Amino acid sequence: MNIKQKFMKNYKIYILFALAGIFVTSCSEDDKVTIDVQNTVTSGAVLRTIAQTGTAWDVLDDTEAYSVEVEVQDAEDGALLSEVRVYVDLVDNTEAVITDPAETLIATLPASAFSTGANGFPRSTYNTTLSEIASTLGLSLGDYNCGDQFNVRMELALTDGRMFTDTDATGNVSGGSFFSSPYAYRISLIAPLPNDDLYTGQYQLTTVTNGIYGVADYADGVYTLESVNNTTKVIKDVTTFVAFGGFGPVDVEFELVCGEIIMKPAQGVGAGCNATIQSGPANVNATYDLMNPDDSDFLLNFTSDETADCTNSVQAAVRLTKV
Known part of the structure; x- marks a missing residue:
């Protein structure tokens, strides 16, 4: 019926x-892109998401913590990695006075902060807290509110001078099952029950x-x-x-x-x-x-x-x- x-x-x-x-069709399309990129991998690099925790924070608790583990893959299995720069910004979703700070560099992960992971590529984990992000952006409670979000954006720098970030990733790279390389992550500010x-x-x-x-x-x-x-x-x-x-x-x-x-x-x-x-x-x-x-x-x-x-x-x- x-x-x-x-x-x-x-x-x-x-x-x-x-x-x-x-599902099979979508995976098939993703696999095609995977093969294409692997066959021409000199065209770029990816910063693959391995795991993340703390994607929702109690807006009243400035000790709330976030963690994301990432993996670098390039034409030389990660050997072109120079550093990963981490930027933060506020996404103000409230309807009252809008707070719009400039996106700010919060950390730099040098190649030495990475170690070889299970896939044979360099991996590292970035950690931060609500207090650290707020301080970096010069904000206090009231500037950010329940319902707002913090955006954490990563920028991958290679030794040959090239850089890659969220604006360089197509849908199959940013959200595909193989690459999972969005370069940017959202942390939601909530009021827990x-x-x-x-x-x-x-x-x-x-x-x-x-x-x-x-x-x-x-x-x-x-x-x-x-x-x-x-x-x-x-x-x-x-x-x-x-x-x-x-x-x-x-x-x-x-x-x-x-x-x-x-x-x-x-x-x-x-x-x-x-x-x-x-x-x-x-x-x-x-x-x-x-x-x-x-x-x-x-x-x-x-x-x-x-x-x-x-x-x-x-x-x-x-x-x-x-x-």
Whole structure:
């Protein structure tokens, strides 16, 4: 059974059971780029991300720490490495007075700070704290706020004088499965919940505002909410579009960020028209009491079909009530 045939006889909808095929296709494209770059590797170098921790900081705790391990690959297996320069900047997402400091050099990692890693290429780890970044940028609490982000950008310098950074990386290099070389990282400033168990347990989901085609995106019913982390929660195994026979089940993630309840983008519903129908953040998010969060009953506003895969996007909402 499909959705669009019910409403638009001249169009075809299909269920995306071909996810595995899409995955193979995307990997295939990435592999082609990998081979091309390896065959002509003298054209550049990459700074591969191996691991990172601390990508979300409590805005009130200036001891919060961030760490990223990177690996250098070039035409001579990392031998062209001169140094890696690290820059920081503030991404001010608040609507009040905008703080816009200049991007500033915070550290330089010389070649001597790297050692050979598991892949045979030089690796090093960069560490910093909220206090260090704020001091480097000349900021204090109030200049940066809950909901803002710090941007950490790296610049790879080679011994032949060439330099590479985020503006030099294509999508396959910055986000591809082989290279994973974005050169730039975001640290989100958040207000953690008092404990991880808030907004978890058994909840009755009730549609408040229908989505596309005037029907509910998510089936009313009792579902389990679990923690992905302190501020990210997931509604497990939700059936979608029961008006058309039902699809899924899918997991639906949302975040509690600085007083707003935000559905994460690109939440697939298990069916599509041209690609896949996705739910995402609302134009106006629901809110919660930042100082005294109450998880007994709350709204989750979202955008139905956020990419307009089938039709124009619609603002929708569900209510979740603890049972």
